[in-house]
Amino acid sequence: MDRGTYSAASGGLVQLRKLEIVNNNLANINTPGFKRQILLTEKQSFESTFAKELESTDPFARGDHDRTPGSTNLQSVVDFSPGPIKNTGNALDVALHQPNDFFVVQTPEGPQYTRAGNFSINAKGELTSMDGMPVLGDGGGITISGPGALINPDGSVNVDGTPVGKLRVVRFEDTSSLMPVGNSRFKTGEGAAAPPNVEAEVIPQSLEMANLSVVSTVVDLMSTNRAFDLYTRMATSIDQVNQSAISQVGRRNS
Amino acid sequence: MIRALYTAATGMNAQELNIDVISNNLANVNTSGYKKSRADFQDLMYQAVVEPGAPTSSSSTTSSGIQVGLGVKAAAVQKVFIQGDLQSTSNQLDVAIEGDGFFQVQLPDGTTAYSRAGAFQMDNAGRLTTSEGFVIDPGVTIPNDALAISIGQDGTISARQPGSSTLSQLGQLTAVRFPNNAGLRATGRNLYQETESSGTPTQGIFGENGYGRLSQGFLESSNVSVVGEVVNMITAQRAYEASSKGIQTADDMLSQAINLKR
Numbered sequence: 001m002d003r004g005t006y007s008a009a010s011g012g013l014v015q016l017r018k019l020e021i022v023n024n025n026l027a028n029i030n031t032p033g034f035k036r037q038i039l040l041t042e043k044q045s046f047e048s049t050f051a052k053e054l055e056s057t058d059p060f061a062r063g064d065h066d067r068t069p070g071s072t073n074l075q076s077v078v079d080f081s082p083g084p085i086k087n088t089g090n091a092l093d094v095a096l097h098q099p100n101d102f103f104v105v106q107t108p109e110g111p112q113y114t115r116a117g118n119f120s121i122n123a124k125g126e127l128t129s130m131d132g133m134p135v136l137g138d139g140g141g142i143t144i145s146g147p148g149a150l151i152n153p154d155g156s157v158n159v160d161g162t163p164v165g166k167l168r169v170v171r172f173e174d175t176s177s178l179m180p181v182g183n184s185r186f187k188t189g190e191g192a193a194a195p196p197n198v199e200a201e202v203i204p205q206s207l208e209m210a211n212l213s214v215v216s217t218v219v220d221l222m223s224t225n226r227a228f229d230l231y232t233r234m235a236t237s238i239d240q241v242n243q244s245a246i247s248q249v250g251r252r253n254s
Numbered sequence: 255m256i257r258a259l260y261t262a263a264t265g266m267n268a269q270e271l272n273i274d275v276i277s278n279n280l281a282n283v284n285t286s287g288y289k290k291s292r293a294d295f296q297d298l299m300y301q302a303v304v305e306p307g308a309p310t311s312s313s314s315t316t317s318s319g320i321q322v323g324l325g326v327k328a329a330a331v332q333k334v335f336i337q338g339d340l341q342s343t344s345n346q347l348d349v350a351i352e353g354d355g356f357f358q359v360q361l362p363d364g365t366t367a368y369s370r371a372g373a374f375q376m377d378n379a380g381r382l383t384t385s386e387g388f389v390i391d392p393g394v395t396i397p398n399d400a401l402a403i404s405i406g407q408d409g410t411i412s413a414r415q416p417g418s419s420t421l422s423q424l425g426q427l428t429a430v431r432f433p434n435n436a437g438l439r440a441t442g443r444n445l446y447q448e449t450e451s452s453g454t455p456t457q458g459i460f461g462e463n464g465y466g467r468l469s470q471g472f473l474e475s476s477n478v479s480v481v482g483e484v485v486n487m488i489t490a491q492r493a494y495e496a497s498s499k500g501i502q503t504a505d506d507m508l509s510q511a512i513n514l515k516r
Contacts, residue, residue: 012511017303017320019507020258023500024297024323027265029493030272031295031326039320074304076320088292089336092436118294120330121434123450130294130329147431147456148354148464159433160464179306180321182299183329189306214492218499225503232510239516 004238012231014041014074015224021076022220025212033116033184034083034210036217040075078186080175083211085203092119092127094151094167095208097201100175104136104168105129105185111136113170113195115208116184121149127157127165131183137165138197155200169200257301257322258504264325265497268295271328272490279478280487286341287371287444288476289333290483298324333446335435338477340469346403347374347382350474353466355429355458358391359384359445366391368430368455371444373473382411386443394425407467409460429465430455 018039028034082099094117096103102113112133119135122128127135127142134141142157142165150158155167172178172195178186188195275293282288306319340350349372351357356368373385382394396403400413402421409427414420432438437451448455461467 016258016507017322019500019504020261020322023258023261023265023497023504024325026493026496026500027261027268027325028295028297028323029265029496030268030490031297034297037321037323074320075318076322077318088334090292090332090334090436092434116296120332121437121451121453123453125433125453130296144433145453147433147435147453149433176318179318180297180300180323182297182323184296214489214496218496221496221499221503225506228507229510232514235514236516 005235008231008234008238012228012235014039015228015231017074019221019224019228022217022224025210026217026221029210029212029214029217031116031184031210032118032207033114034212035078035080035115035180036210036212037076037078037180040077077176078178078180079211080178081211083209085206086209087206089205090118091149091151091205092121093117093205093207094119094155095203095206096169097203098171098198100172101169101198101201102172102186102195104170106134106136106141107185109181109187111194112181112185112187113172113178114183114185117202118207129183129185133183136168138168139165141165142167151202151204153202153204155202167200167202169198169202170195171198257324259501261323261325262497262500262504264298264327265500266494268293268326268328269490269494269497271331273487273494275331276483276487276490279483280480283476283478283480283483285371285444285476286373286473287338287369288478289335289338289370289440290476290478291331291440292334293328294330294332295326296329298327300324332436333438333440334477336477338474340472341475342471343473344471345373346405346470347376348372348471348473349374349405349427350469350472351429351460351466352469354435354464355431355460355466356446356455358428358430358457360389360391360393361445362388365447367441367445367447368432368438369445370474372468384444388445390427392425392428394427396424405468405470407461407469409468427460427468429458429460431458431465432456 021037021039025036085095105112105114118130119127121144125143125145146159148160156163157165177188181187272293275291279290300321300323303320303322307315309315359367359369361367374382377383380395382390394411402414404412411425412421412423433453437449438446439449458465
């Protein structure tokens with residue numbers, strides 16, 4: 001069969017994958033601390049393919065038999081650019097100033113990192129994430145025993161003027177090792193070095209919202225749809241060419 | 255493919271909840287003592303279609319793989335206890351709390367609830383009650399013939415009776431605070447109940463040690479800002495719309511794929 005069909009199919013499959021990722025971005029447009037994902041592809045350039053064609057000295061050889069047609073080596077990457085900061089007036093909401101800083105949350109699977117600063121308090125008085133995982137301070141968890149909790153711009157937590165702890169903030173110079181795990185958190189790969197602690201710089205009573213806009217995401221949707229359209233048309237055209245080849249080539253004029 | 259459909263559907267569900275919460279806030283824009291609610295969202299789990307670090311050849315691996323998120327979920331709906339504006343009513347039984355703190359209310363079933371709505375009334379026995387008729391704890395009885403009632407900043411209630419030129423003290427309102435106000439359970443009727451997440455209440459005196467002080471003749475109006483809520487509503491509606499487009503796109507692409515076979 002014609003290689004073109006497979007190239008078109010491969011292009012179409014990439015668009016399907018992209019749609020899944022764009023839809024996930026869209027669903028999380030109001031999720032604090034959400035970071036959008038992008039699908040990266042490595043496409044084959046015309047130049048490299050053409051060079052391969054020229055390389056083959058045998059006029060009958062098709063120098064591109066060994067390559068995979070279409071897009072290859074897909075990767076989803078997280079875009080860690082900062083989202084807009086929304087003032088909420090809630091004492092337990094904090095947003096991080098620096099784009100590569102993260103809060104540390106203790107989960108059953110080990111420490112995980114988040115930029116969602118909408119914290120709460122559990123039954124034991126510990127500061128937790130919205131789903132009840134303890135948020136780590138300088139020396140373990142932070143316990144808020146009394147009323148009047150306040151988080152300061154330097155990350156220290158006061159209860160009625162008495163300091164009870166300081167939020168631990170870590171900085172990733174290279175965020176590419178962070179993988180999303182859901183619940184607005186990220187984890188590092190197995191055996192990765194722990195990120196260094198930095199001086200916390202937080203914006204009290206505010207939340208960082210998702211770093212995507214409705215407009216750009218809907219544009220992503222449209223471009224995905226059109227690209228898919230293009231690939232299906234490509235497959236259909238190739239099919240038509242094949243069909244005419246089968247039915248018309250060699251037909252005798254009566 | 256079907257994954258994309260469900261993912262977009264979770265987005266629509268989440269925004270529906272968001273609109274529910276916003277509508278309730280808007281409906282209570284004139285409810286004194288009302289505190290607005292806020293829906294908090296989190297992303298759902300990620301499915302690794304290609305594991306990060308999977309080999310792409312004998313000598314190379316992918317750095318991040320392909321991780322497809324499965325949408326969004328509501329993590330919590332919490333109350334936001336920022337101060338509402340004080341509104342002058344000149345009613346001597348209206349009290350507003352300036353700052354943190356709650357009144358204690360005894361419910362008919364014997365349990366205790368907490369409220370910031372200070373539109374008090376008297377029942378037929380002269381007891382101070384909420385506008386619903388629930389008795390304020392500790393109970394304060396105001397004599398029938400009281401001429402003027404005064405409620406001090408610290409919650410002291412006194413009244414002047416006929417034939418007397420001085421005010422006699424009748425009782426004092428108790429102030430209550432929680433470690434985490436946002437963790438209180440809102441039961442409606444402007445009442446809140448203690449939960450594990452709110453922490454245990456501590457009692458004190460109004461106007462002291464971080465407890466808010468009282469203002470007689472004022473009511474704390476709802477802390478809902480119409481502009482803020484309408485803006486939230488617009489973003490929620492657009493997000494809902496965008497997610498619905500996500501479903502449409504998934505449907506479109508699926509139908510194109512099916513129509514490949516003519």
